[in-house]
Amino acid sequence: MTDGTPAPSERPRSRRAVLAGTAGLAVATSGCVRQVRTVVNREAVDQLSVTIVTLPADGDREGIRLAREVAAVLEAVGVDVSIDMRSNEEFLRAVLINHEFDLYVGRHPGSTDPDFLYEALHSVYAEESGWQNPFGYANLQLDDLLEAQRRADGEEREAILAELLEELAREQPFAPICVPEEHRFVRTDRFDGWGEAHPSTRLGYLDLEPGDDVDRLRTAHTDARISENLNPLTAEYRDYEPFLELVYDSLATERDGEIEPWLAEDWAYDDGTLRVRLREDCRFHDDEPLDSGDVEFTYRLLQDSELGGGESSSPPPRYRGLAAAVEAIDVDGDLDLEFELEAGEAVAERVLTVPILPEHVWSERAAPATVRGVSVAQGATEAVTTDNVPPIGSGPFRFGSRTEREHVTLERFDDHFTRREGVDLPEASVEELRVGIDPRSTSAIELVNTDGADITSAILETYVLDDLEPAQETMSLESPSWTFYHLGFNTRRAPFANARFRRAVAGLLDKDWLVDDVFHGYAEPTATPVTEEWTPEGLAWNGEDPATPFFGSDGDLDVEAAREAFEDAGFSYDDGALRVRR
């Protein structure tokens, strides 16, 4: 800006008046230019403009409605908002892998145990891709609590978790909105035993009692992704569908929040050491034996999908938190393993729930994926990018066939340990399990009604629930729910790095009203992302949000109060627009 003007320190030495005059002018302008510079070089503070990423109604009917409600309240407080709808896998790719969002609205898979928060929020994961800390949130105090709850058990753990959840409610790295009810629609004339185990877990599809001459279980699934990709490590294609659990065994399995032996016959925990014994003579679907080497390999792969081949480790986008609890694994013969864990018994058992992968298939997948002529991001190994068809697991069902966007058919694996005498575990009771893809809840229900399917395996959208008409051969099946809707903040981007700002945004949400309006009452508003069992008293819902009370009532936002909250948080308004430095 000062180019072409003599430097202000230059003194007029010449006797010529013209020169002196020029210099005098220069001295006079220099002050002015400096002032201009100070004014102009202050970066303009613009209206805050944000994009909310979410799914379209075909992918998540409640999600887009919530996103539009969030957009409406943000616009009311002077934010410029646009909504970016993406398909299921593109949504997760944007949020989990590439972190391309300001805000997102979606469903978190949650868990029956609050330890999932370790993965979701620990600051060391802020740079990684996957379900591990998509928010980019970093808080040392919370890190300490997350680590402490892992190591603790019983009442001590409960106390730490209560403190942790209070801190979480104060900080709002994401704003939990509600826990939707899980309903499915099933046919009762062909199978008995629905709902004895949760239908979003493997057990829900085992041990069903088929009627005479019934050897095929048919599901109507409203999410096509299972027909496109069968890789348990690809985050974009997985959420709460149970079918890969039927193909891949894990050492332990969860029933009603309790961890029970599965592929492991037995285990013993003692002060950070978990001794596990596998069942004998287990085989993968390609007839290769499954031994402790595969187990050890699996956990190694889950810690680094390049198996030490990269410059630094590249953990896959799923199971990160659980795999991180493993310090070391000692293999003792074909069947025995000793896990050194940074975890108390409660979390240690959870560690056993990851899918066991065959080393002979996956060891080659540790190399970086290649696309000719394209530079590939670090950590994008074959292991996390392959669509993994056919999947080779050791589970009670093996892969049969698939047609993209139409079906995946699984066949019973007759050599599975659950079919042995003396093993008292639920087993595959049918020869074939066909997951039929059906685009909408309404047509999936019609399929069950017309005997084209036995269960709507994906969670039904709430808007169809009022019209569900169970007949003699059909019934509505409700199961406990731990998934939750939330508003996620990208705390890497201003102003969402600021907890005061996030709290003010959380206060714009009338969760009670949203539950009635968007979910037709089939959800519970919530202030905390854990199940009721773990909710500390201070955060229990008491008619209003105990953590971030709504600025207004009955869905009507008190705009004045809300704007004041943003001003109190240090932000300013100009001409009705919220101005934010970015």
Add this chain to the structure above:
Amino acid sequence: MLVQVLLQLAVVVSLLTLAGIAVVVGRYRLRDTRREWASRLRAATPITVVLAVVLLANSVARQVVPDLSWMIGWNLTWAIYDLEGQFILWLQSFETPALTAFFSFVYIYGYVFLLVFPVVAYFALSNTRPLRELLTAYTLNYVLGLVLYTFVIAYGPRNMMPELVDALMYDTYPRYQHLTRQVNRNTNVFPSLHTSLAATVGVLAYQTREVYPRWAIVAVPLAISVAISTMYLGIHWAIDVVAGIVLAYVCVKLAGVLVGRWAISDRFDVGNPLSRLR
């Protein structure tokens, strides 16, 4: 369920077409057709082959296009919503069960009839030019439509405002979703190919109104109904429909030029095709 829906569709469209032949085409043209069908078929073969190839390629490309589109990543949904916002809501405020039934029928059966019948009707003319123009225009619609679908990602109103814009047809008649999802991906709404193909038929029907006055009377209102149905049912935005009409106009004009230039077996030397049609 898909088979059942397809069968129903085939039966209904066949009946409508038979009725159309009786009312629109008439006995004399049928008699001539019996005599001349071989030569007419020869004239229409090249473009029919091209159309068949395009349709086949289209069905393959539809598998790849969504992935490509996401890589290009030109998502227009919010821009469209911002621009026209409430129009679809206004249109749906006229909702009655009778209208929903009517427009659902038009969207599925009326549309297919509208596309099939002119092929039959123009085949019944001694002059093969309208037939060739029609098939060329269809081909262009599919080719240009696919190009636009590749570049533009847009979700329809029912995906943006599920509570306001009822996906009327899919919830009232869920079975139709089995049919339409074979043809359409939910990100392919810009432009409305339903509208552009219907408008193509409509414009051509208007051009041939002197030969087939009754067809023009049926086709033009039906084409307009198809366009309205896509919006009324919450499948397309008004902007998609406008884009569809523009696409139809371009395709008809282009088809006129192309058929004039590359007429392989145009034995009828006609300045104005309409003058010699009868």
